Amino acid sequence: MALAKRIIPCLDCDKGRVVKGVKFLDIRDAGDPVEISKRYSDAGADEITFLDITASSEGRETTVHTVEAIASQVFIPLTVGGGIRTLDDIRTMLNAGADKVSINTAAVFNPEFVREAAERFGSQCIVVAMDAKKVSVAGEPDRWEIFTHGGRKATGIDAVEWAKRMVNYGAGEILLTSMDRDGTKSGFDLALNKAVSESVSVPIIASGGVGNLQDLVDGVLLGQADAVLAASIFHFGEYSIPQAKRYMADKGITMRL
């Protein structure tokens, strides 16, 4: 009898197509985000995150149509991120059927944007995505900094302080990605996740580094994540969502089964 922890598959899309590859044996079109979202929803995903990595503005229009198509067939929460820079961007995505938007770089360059967004649309739909990297050296207390440009540019901003500030500005949820772990399959940065989760009141989505199902369990039990985000372990069919949920439930985590 408790709130369930969430599993959130993440689709990286470029010009309306899922990139990073999805390998379901029986899917007609492995690049179609609508078909893939539907598949994940049917499998019991608790939410879907759609990350738009399209650079061009024509590509963005495609993204809006894709979000509309997903939202008319998938009835679980949908978060859209990537290139959200203005209140108009947010309005466009919400009108297309997104339930939440995730703001990353624009928050770093203009923190007030998060405040304006939360005031205008409500905290419930404002997710702040932060990319953090460990900057402390051995022997020092752990410290992480916010990075932009896919982890290449340091900002000098302390990750824990940043999370607190963003929540103070109205972020309803934090999507926390460890740039040290992203793509490594070596598990979440649990110390980072715990440090951020303990310092703010809102839910934390752990991201970056999932290689197996135990990593998901550790993210919740040790990293104190409220939700876990993963891409490749599901896309490549290594593990299914029901399998992941069952595994987590067997370890004592409350799941929606």
Add this chain to the structure above:
Amino acid sequence: MNKIAVIDYGMGNLHSVAKAVEYVGENVTVSVTSDARTILQADHVIFPGVGAIRDCMGEIRRLGIDEIVAEVVRNKPLLAVCVGMQALMDSSEENNGVECLGMVSGRVRYFGNAQGSETGVLTDADGKRLKVPHMGWNMVTQTDKHPLWAGIEDNSRFYFVHSYYIELGAQEKASGVTEYGVPFTAALNKGNIFAVQFHPEKSQHSGLQLLRNFLAWDGSV
């Protein structure tokens, strides 16, 4: 033809609920509108809401939605969702106290104050801190046999996202309760009104079934 009106008062994303109704409905037309005539001519009316209650109530009063809703519930079924449900109550603690429609007796309280602490911290039975907003899938225990629960298993999980919850007046009837640090009213009914704190349009099978039941409901219990 089943005419559905989703009341639009400019507060957030109403497309999800409209799309979900179109998805489950047979022979339905869905209007997302603030037009009194369209709403009053509909067979079923949905009263959604997201965002801050002060802004919601401001728009509800400015557009005359308060009078329309009062008229609707006299003779047709109304489904209120999330802040739409909260707007029906007497008052809310949000935004330093806001007077609401007073169509259902009770008040809307902040989770952070729910356990009487001054610190704004909510904990579970084991003393572990609970996050606010209450966001995600939680169980709803059905407390009656309302037609809107037809085909939905008791204790099914629905998707919630809210920081404020309803404390129902003693004379009112809860249809479902959920526990998050405190037990709270997740669903209530009163005559032609059925109101839910969760988002049926985002609650997959159980939520779609509830919407299907609403479209088939004539308002009696």
